[in-house]
Amino acid sequence: MVRYCRNKVKIAIVGAGPSGVYCAINILQLFKEIDFKDYCLDIFDKGQILRTILPTGNGRCNLTNNIADIKEFASNYPRGEKFLYSLFSRYSNFDAIDFFHSIGIETIVEADGRVFPKLQSSKFVKDKLLDKLNSFSNVRLLNKKINSKDDLKLYDKIIVCCGSRSTKSLIESFSHTCVDFKKALCGLKIENSSIYPKGVSVKSLDGDFIFTKDGVSGPLIFKISSVNAYKNFPYEIDINLFNFEDLIDLSNRFPKKSILNLVANFVPKSLALVLVGSENKKAAEVSKQKLISYSKLHLKVLSCSSMGEIVNAGGVCLKELDKNCKSKISDNLWFCGEIIDIDGFCGGFNLQNCWSSAYVVAFDVVSSIINK
Ligand SMILES: Cc1cc2nc3c(=O)[nH]c(=O)nc-3n(C[C@H](O)[C@H](O)[C@H](O)COP(=O)(O)OP(=O)(O)OC[C@H]3O[C@@H](n4cnc5c(N)ncnc54)[C@H](O)[C@@H]3O)c2cc1C
Incomplete structure (x- = not known):
């Protein structure tokens, strides 16, 4: 390393996931634009480059x-919203x-605003x-795990972007505080899961979800898990299945019909069966309170x-x-991507955090070298 990069600025990127690779490409591109060559860039990864994409x-x-x-975009991050305005x-x-x-990479936009590569392939991306990355010189990819800042003593500028899986001790080796990692955007295991109709999808007022073998999953559930990431288990949730006034209206119009059949107008019959249970009375015999209760899960x-x-x-x-995204604690240290205490909902928001933070870091690293 010393001979290879003598008298040059030595830059290390730890992590070759989306944020690390994007940061590297932008550093290399920015230096190329100003024809600056007195640097070398090493990217470390303990695994295969970009396997996480x-x-x-x-x-x-x-x-x-x-x-x-921008503000609407940033509102899709339960943690980091205000920090992201600037990025x-x-x-x-x-x-x-x-x-x-x-x-x-040509892109397409789906009806809900999500942007995908036109070829619909992460391998293509x-x-x-x-x-x-390979179109540049001055860059090496090294297959090595970095355990602490001591492994990076030779470097003048360090960018840490190794995601959020088992990186607490690495963060702490740089004297930074690591806010506890908690799972978000996941399915949820629920009590009494066996009574619910496994594999049945539901379109509720709050969003879509599906019953799984041990709980619930799907877009609505990912969002709920994200919002509640720091809640202690067990916790309780209510899902608004449908507008209860519509059920009251139906029961007034069809008082002799079974309540099960009326509820099944709004949710799959297998779920209506669970909601109504053995109390399958005529609509006229069901109290308003009970009708309201059927509209919530x-x-x-x-x-x-x-x-x-x-x-x-x-x-x-x-x-x-x-x-x-530069450290206020150590000089010449930056972080980007998921390792930062920022996380978003499903919809492309987590990768956008990678692209934006990686670019801003790349620009700042390059500025810190050429404005020295
Ligand atoms: C199944 C799944 C689907 C997803 N789909 C989407 C999606 O469609 N859109 C979206 O926006 N987000 C999605 N995400 C989230 C998104 O993938 C992550 O937010 C993103 O990969 C984070 O990128 P990163 O580079 O910061 O970290 P990572 O992708 O975690 O990459 C970190 C890299 O650092 C390396 N590393 C870790 N520790 C060390 C160490 N000590 N030394 C050396 N190397 C190290 C790892 O090997 C890895 O290559 C998805 C996540 C999952 C799990």
């Missing part, structure tokens, strides 16, 4: 979201989309990012299940970072 979006890679307003104002979802187009949540995107809430404490 492969499962994203069920193999389709939900790159980002199409929401135009997004300097590098937005549209900047990331422009970058993807520039390296040959991985290959294109790698092609771009009350669940006791026992723990997270292994389904879903499963990002981790928690990570490097935001108070210890400046607006460029």
